Amino acid sequence: MNALYHRIRQYVDSDTLAIDKLAELDHRLENRMPGETIVAEGERADFVFVIERGWAVRNRLLDDGRRQILNFMLPGDCFDLMSLTQAKSDHAVNAATHVSLRRISSKDFMGAIASQPALATAFWWVAIQEDSILREQIIRVGRRSATERLAHLFLELNRRQIIVTGDETDFLDLPISQSLLADALGLSVVHVSRTLAKLRNKGFVKTSPFGIEILDRERLSALADFDSRYLRATKLRISVPE
Amino acid sequence: MNALYHRIRQYVDSDTLAIDKLAELDHRLENRMPGETIVAEGERADFVFVIERGWAVRNRLLDDGRRQILNFMLPGDCFDLMSLTQAKSDHAVNAATHVSLRRISSKDFMGAIASQPALATAFWWVAIQEDSILREQIIRVGRRSATERLAHLFLELNRRQIIVTGDETDFLDLPISQSLLADALGLSVVHVSRTLAKLRNKGFVKTSPFGIEILDRERLSALADFDSRYLRATKLRISVPE
């Protein structure tokens, strides 16, 4: 569970037993091909998922084929923490690339959390961060221009990768097609292509088949009005109901 | 705490002690004038809030004055359940109309939840529903047309009022200006006015200074692709970490 480890260590002291407890959890490693369903719309998931490799998307299809991606899930992300409540999911989760993920029964997961307050704290932060990301997504698609959306998303994804890998880099590993970007940003594929070209021509980013290199983070952040604080985690202790 | 009572009863059996416990909570009733701040951006709130009367909005201002409303908070809604974590808020909460609200110290609130599993369940559902509303907002502003956005929002707000008042009605009490609607839907005021006129002319709704009457719910729901399931609560029991 390397990706998750790195993530969780942001929130708990590394000397606790909590992380070992995580490793003991019974889980099976599963694989999904690009496009495959991980959680179907209307299904009730009794599992917590942890992405180990690859990208997944949480999305919803409208009747006429329009699609909106709610958020991206990267290695180290875990999801459906909340809906261990037998609630039916109102959206689907699909693999965006080839994905390997761990599936943990929510009962076991709850047990681990209950026995390890440090774990509870950590996952509490994970849930809060996910909420922040959703809110930021609303602002992005609601009030930002195409250029701003693209830039803002790149900066968010880059920061999230840094958090998980621990490797402060200007390269964003972006294993998805422009049509996924379009569905995430509420734009057409064509316009994503054009907007990306603009960012390229202006010298903000450099594109390659594997991802995007951020050439001028300063100006890109200013353009996108990006403030990474919503992603940062402080190692603060909280009291969770026990 | 009438509004909250009605809300909470959706999720717990009415014969439990839980609701009494709520009433015992020390809270002060406060008032805010339209536009006043309830929680400032960057502030860390140590309180849980319950709206008693009036509407509040969770919103974020961009540098150049653009504004995005993340969601509306109606009587019976409670918020900042999650961020009792000393996390700094990345957005502000403001009164949209005259608002009276209860402010409960998060410590007391946690205590009540810990002692009453039924309450924990109920607020768990509240948090889940808030998440659903945020996700629905992303889809609304990301992939729907102006007409669809407006119709969809009206139907959501109407349903939410019904949940709190228990009164199945076609009238939506809408105490806010079109400019707030615009900032919520990611549109300009002018276009909201025009779009609303279209809905009016087509006989879907009737407008009045106090709110909106839904004349043809069938066709309006179809137009907006509205499915109220994301708002419904089943009275299912869950196990919360204890």
Place this chain on the structure above:
DNA sequence: CGCGGGTTTGAATGAGTTCAATCACGGTGG
């Protein structure tokens, strides 16, 4: 009466979409 906030209407503009064609590239089969 006159001011001010909110709504409505018109005309011009603009950002993003749609449709359609072309290109680039990796894989596959002959």
Place this chain on the structure above:
DNA sequence: CCACCGTGATTGAACTCATTCAAACCCGCG
């Protein structure tokens, strides 16, 4: 080795939905 295919990216031109700017309107209130 090369022709062929399919997916994704790019480009151009026409179009549309929504914005912007500006003026008029409505109405409650001092």
